[in-house]
Amino acid sequence: MKSSLHKVLHPVAGRPMLLHLLASASELQPERQVVVVGAGREQVEQAVADTGVTVAVQAQQLGTGHAVAQGHDALAGFAGDVLILYGDVPLVRPETMRAMIDRLNRGDEPRAVVLGFRPDDAAAYGRIIADGQGIIEKMVEYKDASEAERAVTLCNSGLMAVRSTDLFVLLDRIGNNNAAGEYYLPDIVMLPGGQSAVIETEAWEVAGVNSRIELAGVEAVWQARRRAEAMQDGVTLIAPDTVFFAHDTVLGRDVVVEPNVVFGPGVSVADDVTIHAFSHLEGATVESGAEIGPYARLRPGAEIGPRAKVGNFVEIKKARLDEGAKANHLSYIGDAHVGAGANIGAGTITCNYDGFLKYRTEIGAGAFIGSNSALVAPTSIGAGAIVAAGSVVTRPVEADALCLVRPEQVEKPGWAVRFRERMKAKKAAAKG
Template sequence: MTTTASPFAAIILAAGKGTRMKSDTHKVLHKIAGRAMLDHLMASVAELGPQRTAVVVGAGREQIEKAVEGRAVTCLQEPQLGTGHAVQQAQAALEGFGGDVLVLYGDVPFVKAETMRAMLERLHGADRPAVVVLGFEPEDPLAYGRVIADDAGGIVKMVEFKDADESERACRLCNSGLLAARAEDLFGLLARVGNDNAQGEYYLPDIVNIAIADGRGCAVIAADSADEVAGINSRAELAGAESRWQAARRLRAMDEGATLIAPDTVFFSHDTELGRDVTIEPNVFFGPGVRVADRVLIRANSHIEGASLASGVKVGPFARLRPGTVLEEDSFIGNFVEVKNAVMHKGAKASHLTYLGDASIGAGANIGAGTITCNYDGYFKYRTTIGERAFIGSNSALVAPVTIGADAIVAAGSTVSRDVAPGELRMVRAEQLIKDGWADRFHDTMKKKKAAEKKG
């Protein structure tokens, strides 16, 4: 965390109903790369070390309150009378705070910490602007409000598209809605904002024009891209944001030394960590909490979440690693193998068609095809421990809690419910019944029966 030169607080607006999402989940809690968009934004704010963070809530307040508990205070906006009115609801939460204030939006999740810092630093420029606005230049300005500014970034006028003349509409610098101001200026100016407009609402950008009318300067800085300040209001926009995030993350992975055979088919989580010389084949999905060391091979169609993969590990194809999985150096998980809350120690392998849950697999152990750890009795989970160099034959069921000793062998087709000593062979099979000639007689009988039916 790198703190700012002056203390600051963040106000995040999240009171909107988000009706276009058509969801019971609050809009700002919808996820991008496995993380709620509100959490993306709060993580960037946290990088700068805010003294206070206030989230303005309205519809679905209980969901937001639960999501930010311990990280921010919430302030209720009811009724919802515009963005200026929303910010005013945070005034009590910031009582006694005399620093800077950033106003952000919970559905604009990708504002970078560097951009926030630049807004705050501009607030303390030599001209000490009353308000700093974050602008952006989209490919098509559409009906965005315009920021009319001079060559030095001083704001001449903020104007809504519908109120702009032709020359003002020709300006490409648009208003993102995000701004910074000193607390006393922010709330002092807001107290003077009126609602004499078609919607009868109190608009936050009006504080800029009020300050300018007072003879005070205001400034604008530009975001690096329109994507940084893109709002997300619908499922389609959510999908678009996910797509842009994934594209950027794939490029970063390759720049940092990973090989992606078919980049567009690989999906990362917000916190995926990759080492160098990692190779990822097509159709691999990373859920949250994955750490991958150097020289790991992840083969096609694998799903990995909450897992740690050490150097030299090979996974897949068609493998599933669930939370709590730890694969130590040079271990191997093959096709159609599922691992959950289990450790594969160095060089251990499970090559085919296996479930390993709540288990510890010793170094160099071999798990045969079709093996399962029976770890759940309908009420509780139990652990299976397999010693070093143990060999588990195909189609074995290990009924936990159970321990298989080092160098032990479990014969194929065994159901093991008691511990196996080191170096022991355990074979648990029913006695085979042999009836000489029975199959030949069966076939003759059935063929005659079928022929009789055809004649009939």
């Protein structure tokens, strides 16, 4: 990855790959989840600190079989089924995990179930030779395969399901008599004295990430599937390929999303909302019938009420707009509450930060804030009040009052003509 960030913590749809996998596994309600860490373990341990998983340490990296063996103590006393997954293979669905467990517990009781796939280009993947019932006759690395075996399109993803009562006994039987001197997990499949089975999934689901290019490919797959899901659920995407979702984006029915919209983590959008082009939303809630953008930015803590409007080049942060409130143009509303039906004029800002602390602004229902006004927090604008354009408000404004904070307009007839004549003469003298 050429990165200071651990590979499995690189994000897909705003969530680290490892946490995608743990979330999917959690849907099976596992009794235990164990993460085996090695190099860069501190970053991974911190990332899973609040997830309830157990961490096992592989102090020396001696192969995949050796890595799984480090989970022995964490699984002490556990008598169930074990799924072996990879932190850099983040797209495995809960349904597929369940299918592996179900196959493991079918009547013929295979010692292990391997997840296979058929890529468009089998390249150098290890091959799985299986009979018509999915019983594995041979698993072979590409470099060791015959021409006939290389012609087989069923490949080994490396993911497995094994009964806990068998797993560590099998791992004790494999050796490291290979060029790398490592203990390979797939070797448990071909040990004598039992049989293993394979089930298949689509190649995209077991795509691994070892580079930024592959990370972008996995992101593209995830986004494409999420866009399709959104449209199937009643969302209109005008240009689907230009819309990007986060892992937890929630959209209601009859939401319209125009081109080039980005959803960061923590966004919930209710029914009948329109999000215009080039808007960016993160950590925001948008209620029914609201309208966002174009070119709007909703930052964490933004709450947009029913039928409220956030227009072009408006930024909302840690602020609520109540029902029908409008901020249509070129405004910043931060640490604020805007009452129902209030109108925020173009160029208005809530001055919420003094370089050290943040302060709130309260704007009452039906208030009208004139263009190019600065509301210096902490302050409040009463319900129905009007703030004249160009005002700098530093004190509370009563309900239904007019607040006018600017010098009286002064007009000097003929001044501009005299000024130009004076300046022309001055310029001519300077040249002479």
